[in-house]
Amino acid sequence: MTTVSVQNVAKSFGTIPVLHDIDAVFPQGTFTSLLGPSGSGKTTLLRIIAGFVAPDQGEVTIGEKDVTGIPVWGRNIGMMFQSYALFPHMTVARNVAFGLERRGIKGAEAQKAVAEALDMVHLSDFGDRMPKNLSGGQQQRVALARAMVIKPSVLLLDEPLSALDRRLRQEMQVELLRIQRQTGLTTIFVTHDQEEALTLSDRIAILDKGRIVQSGAPEDIYENPQTRFAAEFLGDSNFLTGVVEAGGVRLPDGTLIQTTATLHANGQKATLAIRPEKMSPTPLEGATNHVAAKILTVIYAGPALSYLLQTPDGTRLKLFQANRDGTLMREGDSITLHWSPAHSIPVQN
Amino acid sequence: MTRLGQIFLGLILIFLYTPIVVLMAMGFNESELYELPFKFSTRWYSALSTNTELLTSGFNSIVLAVITAVVATSIGTLAALALSRRTFRGRNLLQLLLLPPIAIPWLITGTAMLIFFFWTGIGRGMHALIIGHVALAVPYVVLVVGTGMKSVRADLEEAAMSLGSTPIHAFFAITLPLLFPSILGAALFAFAVSLDQFVISYFLSSPGYTTLPVQIYSAIRKGFTPEINAISTLLLLGSMTAILIFARFAKPGAPK
Numbered sequence: 001m002t003t004v005s006v007q008n009v010a011k012s013f014g015t016i017p018v019l020h021d022i023d024a025v026f027p028q029g030t031f032t033s034l035l036g037p038s039g040s041g042k043t044t045l046l047r048i049i050a051g052f053v054a055p056d057q058g059e060v061t062i063g064e065k066d067v068t069g070i071p072v073w074g075r076n077i078g079m080m081f082q083s084y085a086l087f088p089h090m091t092v093a094r095n096v097a098f099g100l101e102r103r104g105i106k107g108a109e110a111q112k113a114v115a116e117a118l119d120m121v122h123l124s125d126f127g128d129r130m131p132k133n134l135s136g137g138q139q140q141r142v143a144l145a146r147a148m149v150i151k152p153s154v155l156l157l158d159e160p161l162s163a164l165d166r167r168l169r170q171e172m173q174v175e176l177l178r179i180q181r182q183t184g185l186t187t188i189f190v191t192h193d194q195e196e197a198l199t200l201s202d203r204i205a206i207l208d209k210g211r212i213v214q215s216g217a218p219e220d221i222y223e224n225p226q227t228r229f230a231a232e233f234l235g236d237s238n239f240l241t242g243v244v245e246a247g248g249v250r251l252p253d254g255t256l257i258q259t260t261a262t263l264h265a266n267g268q269k270a271t272l273a274i275r276p277e278k279m280s281p282t283p284l285e286g287a288t289n290h291v292a293a294k295i296l297t298v299i300y301a302g303p304a305l306s307y308l309l310q311t312p313d314g315t316r317l318k319l320f321q322a323n324r325d326g327t328l329m330r331e332g333d334s335i336t337l338h339w340s341p342a343h344s345i346p347v348q349n
Numbered sequence: 350m351t352r353l354g355q356i357f358l359g360l361i362l363i364f365l366y367t368p369i370v371v372l373m374a375m376g377f378n379e380s381e382l383y384e385l386p387f388k389f390s391t392r393w394y395s396a397l398s399t400n401t402e403l404l405t406s407g408f409n410s411i412v413l414a415v416i417t418a419v420v421a422t423s424i425g426t427l428a429a430l431a432l433s434r435r436t437f438r439g440r441n442l443l444q445l446l447l448l449p450p451i452a453i454p455w456l457i458t459g460t461a462m463l464i465f466f467f468w469t470g471i472g473r474g475m476h477a478l479i480i481g482h483v484a485l486a487v488p489y490v491v492l493v494v495g496t497g498m499k500s501v502r503a504d505l506e507e508a509a510m511s512l513g514s515t516p517i518h519a520f521f522a523i524t525l526p527l528l529f530p531s532i533l534g535a536a537l538f539a540f541a542v543s544l545d546q547f548v549i550s551y552f553l554s555s556p557g558y559t560t561l562p563v564q565i566y567s568a569i570r571k572g573f574t575p576e577i578n579a580i581s582t583l584l585l586l587g588s589m590t591a592i593l594i595f596a597r598f599a600k601p602g603a604p605k
Contacts, residue, residue, distance in 0.1 A: 052507060072510045087507035087524050097521075102513030152514060 001184050002063040003028045004049060009058030011044055018044045019210045022058070025153075026203075029184045033197035036207035036233065045207070046090060046190045049074050050156050062153050063233075073102075073300040078147030078185075080160040084139040086131040089329040090140050092118070093127035099150035117149035118142075120179060132238070137168045141175070148179065163194065171303070182198055193236050198222070201304075206230050227348045231273040237346075238279070241271045249344075253313045257289050259344035271347055276306070276318035278343040279285045281329065287338035293317055295333045308338070369585065376578030384576070393575040398436075403580050406564035410544055413475070413560060416541035417482040422536040424483070425490025426528075432491065433498040458485070459549040466553065474555040481549050486539035495536055497531025508563045537595050544588060 002194045004026040011019040019041045026032050034042040034172075047053040049060055051072030058070045065349050067075050095115050105329050118124050121141035131139055144213055147155060161169045161176075177200055180187050191197050197204050198218045205215035206229070207234060214221055214230045224233035226238065240257055242249040248258045280287060293309035305328060307319040319337065329335065363508040379390035397403060413459055431443050440533075463473075464480050471477055509519035524582055554563050561584065565571065565577055 050511065052510075053571060071515075072507075073513050073515055075513055076513075079508065079511035081504050083502060083504055085502065085504045087505060087508070098363055098514075099512035102518075121539065146508075147514070156511075 004063075004188065005061050006045070006049065007059045007061075009045070009048060009055045009060065011041075011048065011055050013052065015182060017210055019048075021054075024150060024205060024212060024213060024215065026186055026188055028052065028186050030202040031180050031187045031189065031200055032191045032203040033191055033201040034203060034205050034231050035194060035197040036192055037192055039209075040207040042190045042192075042207045046156055046158055049188060050077055050079055061327045064198060068285060069115075073205045076149060076150070078152030078155045080140075080143050080147050080155075080157045082159045082162060084131075084136075084143045084160075084163075085231070086139055086142055086146075088131055090131075091127065092123070092131065092134070096127075096146045096149050096305060099146065099228075103150065113149050117145040119145070120148065121175070131183050134315055135162055136316075137172060138165065140172060144176070144179065148183065148185075152185070153251065155187040157194070159190055162191070169196075170179050176200065185317035198234070203299050206232070206233055225273055225347055226344060228262070228271060228273065231345070231347050234294075236276050236318055236320070237273045238276055239271050239273055240315065240344075241269065244268050244270050251291075251313075253290060253311075257291075257344055259267070260342045261346050263346055271349055272321040272344040273347045274339055274343055274345070277320040279319050279337045279339045281319065281321075281335045281337060283338050284340070287340050289344060290336050290338045291317075292334065292336050295329055295335065298328055298331055300328065309335075318337065352582070360545075369424070372578055373582045376575050376582045379576065381574055391580040395575045396574070397579045400576055403561070403564060403568070403576060406559050407557060407561045407580055409475075410561040411587075412481060413478055414540045414543040414600065416479055417486055418536045418540040420479070421483045421486035421490050421539040422532060425487045425535060425539070426494050426532055428487070429491045429494035429498055430524075447491050450485070450488050455485075455546075455548040459552040462549060463520060465551040473533065473553050475558045476558070477553045477555075478550060478558070481553050482543040482546060485546065485549065486542045489538045490535040493535040494528065494531050497528050497534075501527045507599070533595060537591060541588065566593055 006022055006024045009019060009022040010017070021043060021055055021347060024045075024065050033046060036042045036333050048055050049062075050061075050144055051067065051070065051074075055068070062075060062077075073240055077190065086092075086099065087284075090098070091277050096114045096117050097110050100106070100113055103139060109128040114126065115126065119126060121144055123138060123145065125139055126134065126138065126142070133140065134142065143160070157176075161172050164172060165203050173196065182300045183297060189197075189200060201218055203215060205212045206221065207213065218234075221234055225234065225237070226236075231237040231239075235259065237324045240249065241253040242250060242257065244250075244263045245256065246266070247263070248256045252282075257272055258333045259272060284302070293312055295307050296310050297308040299306040299308070303323050305323050307321075307329065309319060317337065374387065375388055377391065379388040379392060385438060408605055428447075459481075462477075462484075464481075466472060466477050471480065505523050505527070506514075506516070506519040509523050510516065514522060545562070546560070546596075547566065550560045551563050551566065554560060561580070564574075565581075568577060
C-alpha cells in the first residue's frame with residue numbers, strides 16, 4: 001500500500017516544454033486517471049513516475065522513498081502498455097514468470113504465483129499458449145497478470161484498453177476495477193477517453209498543455225468544473241458569456257442569468273457553464289433561468305435524445321434528454337430552456 | 350494467368366539451375382576437354398585431393414568468409430541497434446552513407462582499397478582481405494538487421510525493464526532472441542558476399558595468400574581441367590546446405 005507523489009516536476013523535450021510544475025498526490029489504494037487530449041503531457045507524466053523519463057526538475061516519491069534517481073527496474077512498478085507488449089517468443093506462463101525470475105523467485109514458488117495470477121484473470125488453462133494465439137482481450141489479461149504477479153507498489157496503465165473494441169473494453173474495465181479493489185493497489189491510468197475515466201476512477205486529474213488544470217473526484221469535477229477546458233473535456237457543456245451584474249451574468253441580449261456561485265466584481269466579463277442535461281424545455285420548480293432557442297438538429301440515439309439549438313443572438317447550445325415516451329421535438333421548433341441557478345457554473349476561459 | 354506465371358517461374362529456375370547442374374555433372378565426366386558422351390568418373394575428385402593450390406585457396410576462402418561473417422555481423426548488428434534505437438548527431442547522415450557502397454562498382458572500390466592500403470602501409474594479404482571483405486559486408490548486415498529491428502517493438506524492452514530487467518538483461522532476454530533470425534540471415538549474407546568476392550580479392554591477395562575465385566581465374570588463364578568443377582561442386586553444396594538450413598529454421602517471410 002503506497003502513496004505516490006510528484007512534486008514540482010517539469011520536463012521539456014529539446015526546446016518544447018511538455019510538463020510545467022506538476023504537483024500531484026496519488027493516495028494509497030486509489031484509482032486515478034490522468035485525462036487529457038494527445039499532447040497534454042499525460043503519458044510523459046506516467047513515464048516519469050515509471051522511471052522511463054527523467055524529469056528536468058522536481059521529485060517523484062513512491063511510498064516513503066524518493067525514487068527520482070532510481071531507474072525503472074529498481075522501482076517495483078507494474079505497468080501495462082497500449083500494445084500489450086507481451087514477449088512473443090515466450091509462453092504465457094513464462095511471460096508472467098519473467099518479473100518473478102528477476103526477483104530470484106523460481107521453481108514451485110514461482111509456479112504457484114503464476115498460476116494464481118492467471119487464475120485471477122480467468123486464464124488458468126492458457127499458460128502453455130504463445131501470445132500470438134490469444135485474442136486481444138486475452139493478451140491484455142496476460143499483461144495484467146504479468147504486471148500484478150510481482151506485487152508492485154503501484155500499477156501504471158498507459159491507455160491499455162484503447163486497442164480493444166467497445167464491448168471487450170467494458171468487460172476489461174469491470175475486470176480491472178475488480179482486481180484493483182481486491183488488491184487495493186494504487187493505480188494511475190492514462191486515458192483520453194472521458195467515459196472510461198468517469199467509470200473507473202476514484203480521482204481524475206485533467207491535463208491540458210502540460211499542466212494539471214483540475215483534479216478531484218469525478219463527480220466534483222463534473223459538477224463543478226473550474227475551467228472551460230475541464231467542462232468541455234469531461235462531459236459536454238454549454239457556455240454563456242456576459243458581464244457580471246447584481247449577482248448574475250447579463251448576456252448581450254439583456255437576459256440576466258442567475259447563479260448560486262460567487263462571481264467576480266460587477267462589470268467584469270464572466271462565462272457560465274451549464275450541462276446540457278441540466279436544462280429543460282418545460283418549466284421546472286426552482287428553474288428560474290431561461291433562454292429562448294430554436295432547434296437546429298435532432299439526434300435520436302435510442303435511450304438518449306440530443307438537440308442542437310441556437311439562441312436569437314447566434315449562441316449554439318446543446319440539450320440532452322432521456323427518451324421517456326418516444327416523443328421528439330422537431331427541427332425548427334422554438335422552445336424556452338429552463339434551469340436552476342445552482343447549475344450555472346462560472347468557469348475560467 | 351497463374352498458368353503463365355508458373356511457366357515463367359519454371360523458365361527462371363531452368364536458366365538459373367541448368368548451368369549449375371551442367372557444371373556439377375562435368376565434374377564427374379571422365380573427359381579432360383568436357384567431351385561428350387558422358388562417362389562417369391571420379392578421377393577429378395582424386396586429382397583435386399592432390400591439388401594443393403586449389404585446396405589451399407578453397408580453405409582460405411572459407412576461413413576468410415567465416416571471419417568476415419563473424420566480424421561484419423558483430424559490427425553491423427551493433428550499428429543497426431544504435432541506428433534504430435538511439436538518437437545522436439549525424440544519425441541520418443550515417444544511415445544514408447551506408448547505402449552507396451552497395452551500389453559502387455566493386456572494381457572501383459577494389460582499386461580505391463588497393464591504393465589506400467598501399468599508401469597507409471596495410472599492404473596486401475590475409476589481413477587486407479579481411480578488412481576489405483568486412484567493409485563490403487557491413488552495409489548488408491546493417492540493412493538486414495535494421496529491418497529485423499523494426500519488427501521488435503521498443504516497448505517490449507520497456508516492459509522487461511518495468512519487470513526488473515536492466516537494459517542489458519532486457520536486450521539479451523528479449524531483443525536478441527527476437528532478432529536472432531535476422532542476425533543469422535545477415536551472417537549468411539556476409540558469408541556469401543565474402544565467398545563470392547572476386548574483384549576486391551584479386552586486388553588484395555598476395556602471392557602467398559589467395560582465395561578460390563582468384564585461384565580459379567588464374568587457373569582458367571593457364572588452361573584448366575574439371576578439377577575446378579569438382580571444387581566448385583563441393584563449395585556449392587556447402588553453401589547451399591547452409592542456406593537451406595537457415596531457410597528451414599528462420600522461415601524468412603513467414604508471419605511471426
